Amino acid sequence: MLRLIANRLIDAIPTIFLVLILVFVSLRILPGDPAQVALGDQATPEQLAVLREQLGLNAPLWQQFFTFVWSVVTLNFGNSLINGTPVNDLLAQNLPYTIELTLVATLIGLVVGVPMGVFAAVNRNRAPDNAARLYSLIGYAVPDFYLGALLLIVFSLNLGWFPINGGGDGFVDGLYHVLLPAITLAALKSAFMGRLTRTALLETLGKDYVRTARAKGASEARVLYRHGLRNALLPLTTGLGLSILATLSGAVAVELVFNRPGIGSLLINAIQQRDYPVIQAGVVVFAFFVVAINLLIDVAYVIIDPRIRVKQ
Amino acid sequence: MTDMVETAIAGPTELPPAEGSRWSALARILFGRPATIVATLIVVVFLLVAIFAPLIAPHDPLAQSALKINQDPSPDNWLGTDQFGRDVLSRLIYGSRNSMIFGLVSPTLAALIGTALGVVAGYFGGWIDRILSRIIDMLLAFPELLLAILIAAVLGGGFWNVVAVITVAFIPGFARVARASTLAVKQEPYVEAAIAVGVRTPVILLRHVIPNIASSVLVLLTLWTASAIRLEASLSFLGIGTQPPNPSWGNIIRDGLNNHFGSPWPIVGAGIAITIVVLAFNLIGDAVRDELDPELSQ
């Protein structure tokens, strides 16, 4: 099994490399002069030249690429063009908030979505199933930032139950701040996971081994969980991976809506201000997450499915 | 999103129906269930609104007025005005143009390019296939929005850039399905027979491969129109899509958020518009899928 994991890791490397190439190439195409943007309109040509030299913009492209790769490997992303803060510090400040948001949203999404899916599957084509279907239909259609805006307006601004912005300090305050954004994201997640659970469960419940379990005298509950749901874990895990990735991208918009610190808002602001070092770092971080989550899902698959794990 | 997972793994479908019944299939799709009838109506209405926006909108969506800031709904401004004195309703109407264009144009472009890539990869195999598949898989690992953001980070906002961004975001999905379908069709006896008889490659591709993968691609196209509209709205909301002052439902919500105490109507109106249109396209997409690819539905 360790060999399988190692294989997956090795497979991930070309992907990361390709991503780095794409990031590098695209940022160099970006119109606009980084030095100009950093120093503003008042800068003299000499100052611009000095900064360009500092930023290494005069070196041949392939050299710039290697410096870039090296900086990624050594996790040295330089300083923000806007205020000179080391990018690493910016990342360190913002990353935890995004991770917190993603985790809480995933948790809520699972806790709400999976039981809903089970309930829908068990009551197929009856009222609970149709209600769940309606929930999913609407959940797929409502944009996350819209839901966030509505929740913000109603619960934070009008009712004052939740904070208006920020990420909070400390554990409890952090939870208080993350709740509304997380619920926003969890709405779509639970719709998706609910649908997926229902589909996967209905499929496994139709299999022969479920009939065998009933023939052995197992209770419906046991059949549902030990035989049905347990086998549905396989497609559910893939779905969970996709869902986490979607949450990650949704977090970008939600962080903006709730004025919440995080990699997403960091990246968006950097894009608008043409803050290259931060943009580079943000993109690399996101790409890394994507690869990491895909890897985790692959590994989880190996653990869950003995057919992959044990071969003969 | 389940759709994307399911349809991305889709295999070959049956042959497309004969000419005559294609129309009856269309009728079945659009009018089969009460839900789809309503959905079709909604889509038609929004399309008409988008096309005839200049005729329908009561005011110029870009016209600002310092005198009429944040006014409540009135006979002159049905949904009131925003913080710049612009008529909310007109902005919503013009906003539909952007959403519909991106929703229809980009996925179609992506379908054309992506299918071409997928067919080439699937049919010719070899190193072309390996490289293309690698790139496709890598791009598919990213959620669409993230991919779009990353590309938009490079290109910035603006109309054509957004078209490009959304198109590129959907190309890998189409490519993968087209490739899988092509691989399956390639092994069909009649294709082998055609090759054996000496039919030239372009003819085989056009007459045998393409018609048979058409249904899978069509299913994806309708499903992803909804996604494209959502995507554009998200990008505009983030500020890297349609640039202000051009109205798009996404940036209307963004402006509205900065002005929520002034007027809730931009947010409410634009949000409902997005939800309804996306819902409608989703329903139609489901119906198309049920009709053309029954194995995928439950």
Added chain:
Amino acid sequence: MTTPLLKVENLSIEFGPKLRPLRAVDGVSFSIPAGGTVGLVGESGSGKSITSLAVLRLIPEPPGRIVSGRIEFEGKNLLEVPKKQMREIRGRDVAMIFQEPMSSLNPVMTIGDQIAEAIKLHEPLTSGGRRARVIELLQLVGMPDPAQRYGAYPHQFSGGMRQRVMIAMAVACNPKLLIADEPTTALDVTIQAQVLELMKSIRQRLGTAILLISHDLGIIAEVCERVIVMYAGKVLEEGDVRSIFRNPSHPYTQGLLNSIPRLGDDRQRLYQIAGSVPAPGALRQGCPFLARCPKRIDRCGAEMPPMFSFGPSHNAACWVTADVASAPVAGVAA
């Protein structure tokens, strides 16, 4: 006469919408004595599998409906027993094995755990005790190296081995009746023989009664004492094996036996029963075999024949062949 272990009386099962139902099983009656072996033979669509599923009440109720009849097990009508009691009977008193051992076993559970589950559901043993019993059972069914194989997964075994695991699971609690639905159909011929031998030896050692369902008369003849021939949901002939083979009394059974090619046959063409099995449909008036029967007369279409007696415990439902017989026999021979 002692009470039979299982007595099916006039069982009818329908599927589909209530207004236009498909009748899959129509007025089927038979019985199995304690320790006896009965074979249910028929082609696909004869309703034999559905009948066997009905004994354990495994027919999914939304599409399916048991319209009439009784299924008496040790005197109790299983169709009316409360669900909890039915669950106790399943696996403990009546067990079932199915046709496809690969899909009938849970792919993510070890075979040891699956067999142990059968025990755990009905008997209060410690986990150590269960494990020991599982190993015993694996030995009983001829699995090499049982202790090692406990932790293996179904996909690691061959088809024949998987079926042995199924058998081990079925007899784990020493059931009084084992229902085997086409247990060898998916297996190679040599493995088939092994599995059948295993079933016979289990019957000998544990005294289990067996209801064997198959489309293959040869297998039935190998294992069973009595045979019940089904067609399109009805019982057409029943009797003990020798009597049926020597003296098939229903044109359908005669057709079946004639279809088996034999060495030393000097026929030029294989014999075939003309036509094909009808799909389950609405209730029919006359004999279901009418369309394909070479001996049919007008009365066959108008009225379903009752069971006529052709021997001490040999009955067949046919107007034509029964001219030779004495009086009709009502009900089922024990």
